[in-house]
Amino acid sequence: MKRIILFDGECNFCDYSVQFIIKRDPKGHFQFASLQSDIGKELLKKYNAPQAMDSFVLIEGNHCYFKSSAALRVCKHLKGAWKLLYFLLVVPSPLRDIFYELVAKNRYKWFGKKERCILPSVEERERFLVDRRKE
Numbered sequence: 001m002k003r004i005i006l007f008d009g010e011c012n013f014c015d016y017s018v019q020f021i022i023k024r025d026p027k028g029h030f031q032f033a034s035l036q037s038d039i040g041k042e043l044l045k046k047y048n049a050p051q052a053m054d055s056f057v058l059i060e061g062n063h064c065y066f067k068s069s070a071a072l073r074v075c076k077h078l079k080g081a082w083k084l085l086y087f088l089l090v091v092p093s094p095l096r097d098i099f100y101e102l103v104a105k106n107r108y109k110w111f112g113k114k115e116r117c118i119l120p121s122v123e124e125r126e127r128f129l130v131d132r133r134k135e
Helices: 012-023 038-046 067-075 081-090 093-111
Strands: 003-007 031-034 057-060 063-066
Touching: 003 012, 003 038, 012 093, 031 038, 038 057, 057 067, 063 067, 067 081, 067 093
Parallel strands: 003 031
Antiparallel strands: 003 057, 057 063
């Protein structure tokens, strides 16, 4: 099944989160694209997501998940005890999203913002979606 994570490419915390996922996803379940990229914008449009979306998005199969639902679904596929967090999906999303939104609203203030995305290593590059027409 195709799993794509869309992330804020300007956010230091989001970049750290992508690196965290890559390290705990040795089977390569996930591919990545920044929300600011053309591919990110196209995917948001394809899945009828809000175009102003500025936080973590998971596209899994034909479904699009946001906020804590996206993060917890990612945890299910990570190695180690992280997969246990998946069971928090039984908590209603409005309650889960309170913590998620607190971090999301303050992520630039707490973790900083970057001018552009960090280039992935050669090994990681194949996991990032890019518009091949522009290469």
